[in-house]
Amino acid sequence: MEYTEKVLAHFANPRNVGEIADADGVGSIGSKECGDMIRVWIKVDKWRLADVRYKVFGCPAAIACCSMMTELAIGRRLDEACELTDAKVAEALGGLPAHK
Template sequence: MYTDIAIEHFTNPRNVGVIEDYDGMGEAGDPSCGDYLKIYIKVENDFVKDIKFKVHGCAGAIASSSMTTELAKNKPVMAAFAITEGDIINALGGLPEEKVHCSLLGALALKKAIIDYAKTRNKDDNSL
């Protein structure tokens, strides 16, 4: 059963869309269920100033993607990079056991977007 927070993020997802002039973009998918997520970030002064996502997936994937963007927005890049699937699940107040894997998509796509940002800025991944 979904929590009220998860239902709110599924029915009213935050930060949906594309940032055309993004600084980093990350993708993650789950071939077993067909969920697919893209996260776009805009960074200013080493803070995630804007973040958007597009997802093709179930209620759990939509809620997790929405919460991922809320957790990362306006955070220092390193703090956003440290967001885990556990952080996403906790912020949603839990997910049904069979939907826990959805939170991994958000954490993974966010990390990939930040790595993409670091690479395009000629930084090595250890100096984010």
């Protein structure tokens, strides 16, 4: 499977890139398979994700997933955001190659 149009669109024009100076939470994760490194900042207001930003070093799939993740996460209540899985982000992108 090749990258979908949506993956390529988010890779070419990633949404919500950056940092949040007064973030309420910061987290990092990496993938040994791809060498991807991701750092995510969140801002919470009244139990909702008011803002989500990230910096990513990685393959087109990693960049597109970060971008789509912010579009799905911003505005969600924290309990709803906890239901966001890798599979849901991939599905929103129209799927990813199996090894990604």
